[in-house]
């Protein structure tokens with residue numbers, strides 16, 4: 443399988459099947475260990491047990507889970523439902539050893555609601571909705587794409603509900619992605635602060651990342667990034683967002699795109715925004731995803747932030763990225 447990333451994309455090899463695959467089902471696991479190949483000889487598909495036994499392992503006490511026993515290319519409807527309910531519970535889901543071409547990733551994105559609009563970032567020639575996130579081994583910049591805490595594209599009127607990131611090539615160590623839980627950040631605030639914030643809107647803008655003076659594109663020489671020639675438009679969003687699926691309140695600001703509170707200056711806003719942004723990334727509200735070729739992680743932009751780590755100079759990392767279109771954020775308890 444090949445595509446025109448210019449980076450020699452090829453799906454990662456499937457891992458050699460071992461008895462570990464059968465551990466989610468203890469009875470069958472034991473039988474399969476004693477009689478390797480039993481599942482196959484009974485006429486089950488190669489990945490039969492993998493498919494019927496979905497297993498969820500949390501990544502930390504705060505958020506995130508690894509989902510085992512799933513082949514994202516052949517998802518049954520009930521598996522999809524199970525994944526969707528795990529997604530609302532864990533906010534970040536990680537699937538290992540998936541074999542996805544760019545077209546497969548797009549089909550999965552369509553199954554999950556359809557791709558969002560992705561201005562500024564160039565996609566693959568044959569699949570414009572699929573964005574390659576690439577850093578070559580010889581790049582000198584200490585920076586990587588997404589290396590600052592943020593929630594994806596909150597400057598849009600309808601920011602993406604979720605993002606899917608699929609690892610094609612990864613450093614042997616480093617290049618992890620960190621996530622934080624913005625429900626927990628909200629819950630950590632005092633009642634008084636929750637009440638103050640619930641009446642506020644914030645201004646979100648692409649100016650720092652993609653405005654005329656932004657320097658991100660100069661740091662990312664193997665990605666196709668277009669800056670705005672004029673000051674980007676801004677978008678007002680509630681500071682306390684209600685998650686549309688869980689109805690729970692979320693502290694929905696981030697240091698990359700939230701530039702100030704409505705009707706306040708940046709100078710007036712920044713002390714409180716800095717406080718909120720620091721609180722959101724308290725270690726106890728975070729988890730960390732370590733990537734391997736074939737890992738797909740999806741995260742909920744309605745209640746998380748994330749941050750890529752730039753600790754793999756001299757090594758190559760290539761990911762494929764899509765987003766799922768979202769709805770306009772609603773304020774908790776305000777209805778507007």
Ligand SMILES: O=C(O)CCC(=O)C(=O)O
Pocket residue numbers: 575587588589594605607617618619748749750751761763
């Ligand atoms: O590459 C990563 O780890 C995350 C990049 C990022 O921020 C994104 O894909 O939205």
Ligand SMILES: [Fe+2]
Pocket residue numbers: 588592593594748
């Ligand atoms: Fe991001």
